[in-house]
Amino acid sequence: MNYFFLFTLFRRLRAPLISLIVVYSVSVLGFVLIPGVDDQGNPWRMDFFHAFYFVSFMGSTIGFGEIPYPFTDGQRMWTLVTIYATVITWLYGIGKMLALFQEPAFNRLMHRMRFRNGVERVEEPFYLVCGYGMTGSLVVGRLAKRGIRAVVVDIDRTRIDALQTDDLRYSPQGLCADAAKPDVLNDAGLQRSNCIGVLALTNRDEVNLAIAITSKLLAPGRPVVCRSESDVTTANLASFGTDHIIDPFVTYADYLALALASPYHHLVYDWLTNPTHRTLASAYQKTQGRWVICGYGRLGRALHRSLRHSAVNLTIIDDNPKPEGLEVEFVQGLGTEAVTLEEARIHDAVGLVAGTANDANNLSIVMTALELNPKLLTVVRQNLDSNAAVFAAAKPDLIMEPGRIIANNILSLIKSPLLSEFLEAMRSKDEVWAHTLVNRMSAVAGQRELDSWAFSVGEEETPALAEALNQGRCVKLNLFMKDPRSSRDQLPCFPLMLKRNGELKLLPGELTELQLGDQLLFCGLARARDRMNWTLVNSNVFSQVVGDPDARGGWLARRFRSWGF
Amino acid sequence: MSREKVIFAFFIVLALTLNFGFFIGQIDNPDHHNEYEFFAALVVSLIATVMKFGDRTHIGAVLLATSLVADLQLVAGAVVWGLAEHVFAGGMSPAVMASIVSLSGGALLANLTSVILLMVETVLIRR
Numbered sequence: 001m002n003y004f005f006l007f008t009l010f011r012r013l014r015a016p017l018i019s020l021i022v023v024y025s026v027s028v029l030g031f032v033l034i035p036g037v038d039d040q041g042n043p044w045r046m047d048f049f050h051a052f053y054f055v056s057f058m059g060s061t062i063g064f065g066e067i068p069y070p071f072t073d074g075q076r077m078w079t080l081v082t083i084y085a086t087v088i089t090w091l092y093g094i095g096k097m098l099a100l101f102q103e104p105a106f107n108r109l110m111h112r113m114r115f116r117n118g119v120e121r122v123e124e125p126f127y128l129v130c131g132y133g134m135t136g137s138l139v140v141g142r143l144a145k146r147g148i149r150a151v152v153v154d155i156d157r158t159r160i161d162a163l164q165t166d167d168l169r170y171s172p173q174g175l176c177a178d179a180a181k182p183d184v185l186n187d188a189g190l191q192r193s194n195c196i197g198v199l200a201l202t203n204r205d206e207v208n209l210a211i212a213i214t215s216k217l218l219a220p221g222r223p224v225v226c227r228s229e230s231d232v233t234t235a236n237l238a239s240f241g242t243d244h245i246i247d248p249f250v251t252y253a254d255y256l257a258l259a260l261a262s263p264y265h266h267l268v269y270d271w272l273t274n275p276t277h278r279t280l281a282s283a284y285q286k287t288q289g290r291w292v293i294c295g296y297g298r299l300g301r302a303l304h305r306s307l308r309h310s311a312v313n314l315t316i317i318d319d320n321p322k323p324e325g326l327e328v329e330f331v332q333g334l335g336t337e338a339v340t341l342e343e344a345r346i347h348d349a350v351g352l353v354a355g356t357a358n359d360a361n362n363l364s365i366v367m368t369a370l371e372l373n374p375k376l377l378t379v380v381r382q383n384l385d386s387n388a389a390v391f392a393a394a395k396p397d398l399i400m401e402p403g404r405i406i407a408n409n410i411l412s413l414i415k416s417p418l419l420s421e422f423l424e425a426m427r428s429k430d431e432v433w434a435h436t437l438v439n440r441m442s443a444v445a446g447q448r449e450l451d452s453w454a455f456s457v458g459e460e461e462t463p464a465l466a467e468a469l470n471q472g473r474c475v476k477l478n479l480f481m482k483d484p485r486s487s488r489d490q491l492p493c494f495p496l497m498l499k500r501n502g503e504l505k506l507l508p509g510e511l512t513e514l515q516l517g518d519q520l521l522f523c524g525l526a527r528a529r530d531r532m533n534w535t536l537v538n539s540n541v542f543s544q545v546v547g548d549p550d551a552r553g554g555w556l557a558r559r560f561r562s563w564g565f
Numbered sequence: 566m567s568r569e570k571v572i573f574a575f576f577i578v579l580a581l582t583l584n585f586g587f588f589i590g591q592i593d594n595p596d597h598h599n600e601y602e603f604f605a606a607l608v609v610s611l612i613a614t615v616m617k618f619g620d621r622t623h624i625g626a627v628l629l630a631t632s633l634v635a636d637l638q639l640v641a642g643a644v645v646w647g648l649a650e651h652v653f654a655g656g657m658s659p660a661v662m663a664s665i666v667s668l669s670g671g672a673l674l675a676n677l678t679s680v681i682l683l684m685v686e687t688v689l690i691r692r
Binding site (some may be wrong): 007008010011012013014017018021022025028029032047048049 | 600601604608611612615616618619620621643646647650651
C-alpha cells in the first residue's frame with residue numbers, strides 16, 4: 001500500500017518522462033551529427049559529452065552561450081528547434097506533475113499514506129477512535145489528559161480538521177475516511193500490537209456494527225467498546241462478543257432510575273464517573289412521586305423500562321397515539337403547551353423529563369412546565385452540543401447529553417475495570433453507607449474532579465512495592481496515602497476497594513496489609529495519583545516514605561554506607 | 566492484442582538487441598564498438614525503465630529492478646567514456662574500451678533477465 005502511492009505517481013508521470021527522454025536524446029543526437037568548425041576553422045563535430053552538456057543547460061533555459069566553439073548556422077538552426085522542443089517538454093512535464101498534486105484523489109492517497117506512516121511511528125499504546133463527534137472529541141481530550149494517545153478516523157473532513165486544531169498534548173493522527181472499511185481500520189493500526197482498544201463512536205449504528213465485527217475478526221483479543229442506539233444493534237453486538245456496548249438512552253435511564261430510587265448511591269456513581277459531578281445538596285431533593293415524561297421515543301421507552309419496578313408513577317406525553325399494551329397514564333400531544341401539561345396533571349407531579357429529539361421543543365417544555373409548577377424537578381435531553389449555552393441558561397436540574405454519557409462511561413472503563421466492579425458491588429450496600437462515602441469524597445475533592453485509578457501489586461506495575469514485599473517486609477495500605485514530598489502530609493485520596501483472590505472488599509481499612517497479587521482501586525485528586533505512582537515505582541521514594549534510611553540512594557551510595565562512611 | 570503491450574515488449578527487446586550489438590566484438594578494440602549504438606542503447610534502456618513504472622505486480626517490480634540495473638551499468642559506462650575522452654590525459658585506450666564494454670556486458674545480462682521475465686509472464690497468461 002505504501003508503494004502504491006509511488007506507483008501512481010510514476011504511472012501518471014510516464015508520458016512526460018518518456019517525452020523528456022526522447023526530446024533530449026534527439027537533441028543530443030542532432031548536435032553530434034551536425035558538422036561544425038572549431039576556432040581555427042577546421043571541421044569539427046561535437047561529441048556526445050559536449051552535446052549532452054549543451055542540451056542540458058539549454059533545455060533548462062540557462063544558456064551559457066555556444067560552447068565550446070561558436071556554432072555554424074546549421075547548428076544554430078538545430079538549436080532553435082531544440083530550444084522550443086525542450087522548453088515545451090519541460091512545461092508539459094511540470095504541468096502534469098502539478099496537476100497530479102492538485103487532484104483530490106491523489107491528495108487523498110497522499111493523506112492516507114502520511115496517516116499510515118504517522119500511525120506506524122506511534123510507539124506508545126493508543127486507542128483507535130472511530131468517530132470524532134461530541135463523544136469522540138470528549139474521549140480523545142480526556143485520554144490525552146491521562147497521557148494516552150488516540151488515532152482518530154472520521155468520515156467528515158471538518159471534524160478531522162477540528163482534531164488537528166484541538167488542544168491536545170500530542171499531535172494526533174487523524175484520517176478522513178469511512179471507518180466501516182477494514183483497510184481503513186488496518187491503516188489506523190487495528191492490528192498493531194500497541195493498539196489497546198477500539199472505540200466505535202460514530203453516530204450510525206450500522207457503521208459501529210461494521211467496526212466492531214471487523215476488529216473482532218481481524219484482532220480478536222482487542223477490547224472493543226461500541227456505541228449502540230437500538231436494542232437490535234445491542235443484541236447483535238453482544239452476539240459476537242463485543243466487550244462493552246453502551247446505549248446512551250438505556251444508560252441514562254438507569255442513571256436516572258438510580259437517582260430516583262437511591263440518591264446517595266446515585267451521587268457516588270455520579271462523582272466517580274462524571275468529571276463535573278453534581279453537588280452534595282442535590283441529594284436532598286424530593287424525587288418520590290409522579291413523573292411526567294415527554295416523548296416516548298428511545299429515551300422514553302428506556303426510562304419506562306428502568307422505572308417500571310420502582311415506586312415511581314409515570315405519565316407519558318407523546319405526539320403519537322397511545323401504543324398498544326402501554327399500561328401507564330398517557331396524554332397525546334407535544335407537551336410544549338400548557339394544555340397538554342395540565343392534562344398530564346403537572347401541578348402534582350414531582351418531576352418532568354423533556355426527552356424528545358428536538359432541542360427547542362425540550363426547552364419549551366421545561367420552561368412551560370416550570371411556569372405551571374416551579375417546584376418541579378426537571379430533566380432535559382440535549383441533542384446538539386452547540387446548544388449547550390441555552391441549556392445551561394434554562395437551569396434544569398439535570399441535562400442529559402447522549403454524547404457525554406457515552407464519554408463518561410468509556411472513561412470509567414478505561415480508568416480501570418475495577419471501577420465498574422466497584423459500582424456493581426456498591427449496589428448491595430445501603431443508603432447510609434453511600435451517604436458516608438459521598439461525604440468522604442466531598443471532603444477529599446470538594447468541587448474539583450474526583451479521579452480514580454487502580455494498580456495491582458506485582459513486579460510489573462509496582463516494582464518498589466513488590467521488592468519490599470519480597471524482602472518479607474510488612475506493608476500497610478496507609479503507606480501509599482502519605483505524600484512522598486513530606487511524609488507528615490496525607491495525599492488527597494482514599495482506597496475504594498481491594499480485590500484479593502477474586503474477593504472484593506469495599507472501603508478497605510487503612511491498616512490492611514498488602515500481599516502480592518492484590519488489586520487496589522483508589523479515588524482522589526489527579527495529583528495524588530501521580531504522587532502515589534512515584535512511591536509505587538521508585539524504590540528510593542518508597543524507602544523515604546517508609547522511613548528506612550539504609551535503603552536510600554543508589555547501589556554505590558548503599559555500598560559506601562555499608563562500609564561505614 | 567493490445568497496443569500498450571506491443572510498445573512495452575518492443576522497448577524491452579530493443580534495449581537488449583542494441584545492448585548486444587554494442588557488446589559484440591573484440592572487447593578492447595574501439596573499432597568494434599560504435600558510440601552511436603551505445604547512445605541508442607542507453608536512451609532505449611531509459612525509456613524501457615519508464616515504461617515499467619507503475620506496475621504493481623511482483624513480476625513488474627522485478628522487471629523494474631532489472632531495468633534499473635541496466636541503466637546503472639550503462640550510465641557508468643558513459644561516465645567512464647566521457648572521463649577517458651575529455652578529462653584524463655590518456656584518451657581512449659584499449660583498457661578503457663574493455664572496461665566500458667564489460668560494463669555494457671553487465672547491462673546485457675540485466676536486459677536478458679528482463680526479456681526472460683517478459684517471456685515467462687507471456688507464457689503464464691492463459692488464453
